[in-house]
Amino acid sequence: MNIQTERLEDHTARLTVEIEATRFEKAKQQAARNISRKVNIPGFRKGKAPYRILANFVGEEAIVAEAVEQLGEDVYKSVLKESDVEVYGTAELEDFTLEPLPTFKFRVPLQPSIDLNDYRSVRLDYEEPVITDEDVDNAINSLLEQHAVIEDSQGPVQIGHRVTVDIHGVFVDEEQPDEDDADEDHEAHDHEHDDVIDERLHEAPNYLLHRHDMQIILEADREIAPGFAKAMEGATLGELRTFELTYPDDDEEHGELAGRTVRFDVVVKKIENRTLPVLNDDFAARVTEQEDQPLTLLQLRMRIRENLEAAAEMDARSEYAWKVVDKIAEQATISYPEELVKDESNRLIDNAMRRMNISRDDYLRLTQQTEDDLLEQFHEPAIRSIQRGLVLREIIEREGIEITEDQLEKEIANFVVAQFGEEQAASFRTLFEDKAMRETMRTDLLQERVLDHIVAIAKGEAAQPQLTLEEEDEENEDENQVSIESEESEPVEDAEADTQGESE
The missing domain is CATH 3.10.50.40 (Chitinase A; domain 3)
Structure with missing residues (x-):
């Protein structure tokens, strides 16, 4: 089997595969037997007609087409094992020719790739969020509305x-x-x-x-x-x-x-x-009566400001982190097939439909859109999602970011206590013995960790990543090579000095 790989501009590859003529001939014989079991040929029982008779009855082209369909899947599986391409999604059989040798041409989408380039040089100004008196007043008015x-x-x-x-x-x-x-x-x-x-x-x-x-x-x-x-x-x-x-x-x-x-x-x-209730110390005490010490109105305003500042800081850092991710993506070299964009568009559409509690068909009917209209609407968001995901994945690998079992256990314990309280924590803790629940928590923590690290990079505060053992070996080899080259150059310098001394 001879395999030739041609990488195309749309992040797909064309795999041209030549196989032995005898292998295809065997496939034709098997295809003929399969067809003969399905057709009625006068004078023969099903599956018993000779190849020549069957070919005259259904046509040689039908047998070849059946053989190509049956053999193509096996050939493609073998190609994936022997070639160096990393495939995303399903291959398309572009062409098949019999001469000079049976040849399959597959077109396959490739796994997305990314080169972050000098991502650690990316910088972005960060604006601290400001909570105004008006923001506090609005929050208090909202609290008044809740108790109206x-x-x-x-x-x-x-x-x-x-x-x-x-x-x-x-x-x-x-x-x-x-x-x-x-x-x-x-x-x-x-x-x-x-x-x-x-x-x-x-x-x-x-x-x-x-x-x-x-x-x-x-x-x-x-x-x-x-x-x-x-x-x-x-x-x-x-x-x-x-x-x-x-x-x-x-x-x-x-x-x-x-x-x-x-x-x-x-x-x-x-x-x-x-x-609306009257805004005074009595109101403040009433809305904080569950606390150890009910608050005065002034203390309530201070508490609300602190909460608003904490929430604003969290939102600002999240928005800032994603802006940095987008900026890293802009200067990175990213490639992906259109099939990935379509799949991600469908994923985003499905999520949107679930949030709206409506089926895709009902949404298309109500909005008088076509499926293509909907995919086009989500095309750019899908590209942004793909690029962000690739950036995060690559930085996680490059920076050696991980969530250990001990860290996961600690976060789960803190989460359960925060959500359900000390008394019920043990009961709800068993939920996180489920593997899927643990992996969901790990994924969320990993994203949080890498976004925090990206913020540090953009502010110029991130420490250099630790080298892997492989990278340390490569660095040591480079240092040794430099040392050898330096030692080899010394005799030349000494010889030049001796020559100068003799001439003097």
């Missing part, structure tokens, strides 16, 4: 009410279905407002917002869109209210929504009055 007294209201909607709604918001500065058709459809279902909200999803799939039973507090500082609370004022239970709002042309505040006009269809399902 809520009462149903039968009256019309007022500013300050909490309303439960079904809502659909669609951009009206894009092409929409014919208005006459939409109006007729609306009239036909005007008595079923719940249906109207879902019908709007079919009419205009490129929507901003589509939610059922969404709770909204109608205050100016927490609006979905500027003017939303005012537009809802006076609405009654069961009413379908339709209105258009335009976001101010302010990119800094509204980003991609700046200057866009949105039509909202809102069905009012519930109206509630809110009575």
Whole structure:
């Protein structure tokens, strides 16, 4: 068997494989026997017709095709063992020729590869997150909302009410279905407002917002869109209210929504009055009564600031770490086949569908997209995910990052106590005797560890990685070679000195 490997630009390889003619002839004989068992040839029992008779009946091409299909898989398995290619996914049989020797041509996607280049030189400025008094005030207001007294209201909607709604918001500065058709459809279902909200999803799939039973507090500082609370004022239970709002042309505040006009269809399902508690030391003591020493309002504000700062620091470091990973990926040399991108796109799509609790078919039907549209939508995120994963994997290997059994046990113990408390820790600890649970925990810890290390690299704070035994041997060989070369050069220098002395 003769194998030739041609690496192609799309990170695939073409494997050209010549086999002995006798091997293919045996495959044809076996293929003929298989075919003869399936066809009825006049004058012969199934499986008993001679090769020549069978070839005349079904055609030589059919026998060759059967032989290629049966033999191709065995040939390909042998090629994988003998060649130096690392294959990702399924091979494609591009061509088969009989002359001068039976020859298979396989096209195979290759495993992704990465060269990090000088990744340790990557630097990125880090901005410490800042928690303002306004952030603390917002957190306290949220705490007040959690302890508010809520009462149903039968009256019309007022500013300050909490309303439960079904809502659909669609951009009206894009092409929409014919208005006459939409109006007729609306009239036909005007008595079923719940249906109207879902019908709007079919009419205009490129929507901003589509939610059922969404709770909204109608205050100016927490609006979905500027003017939303005012537009809802006076609405009654069961009413379908339709209105258009335009976001101010302010990119800094509204980003991609700046200057866009949105039509909202809102069905009012519930109206509630809110009575907030008085913000004082009594309130602070009430919300911290489970602690050893209830807090005063000042202490509560300090506690909230500390918690916000800790959360902000965690988020900032995570965002910073992924930015560094992306920057490392930009200067790295990364190759991967398109099959990997498609597989990763499907994985991300499946995850998204699970989060939305909807099947892929239902999502495509509701959004009026095709499978290709959906794959295209996730194409760039898939590439970013692949590149990030390759960077992390390579740095883990290059830097010798690992999670030992002792470290894993310690983290599991801390996690169980934090989640379930000291008294129940032992009971829940048994969950992590499951191998899959342990590996999930190990993977999470490993990602956390490598991201922390990447942050240190970008800040110039990371220590040099320890050399492996193989790398130490290579370094020692290099030093020995330099020493030998140095010793060999010394006699030359001495000879030059002696020559100079004689001439003097």
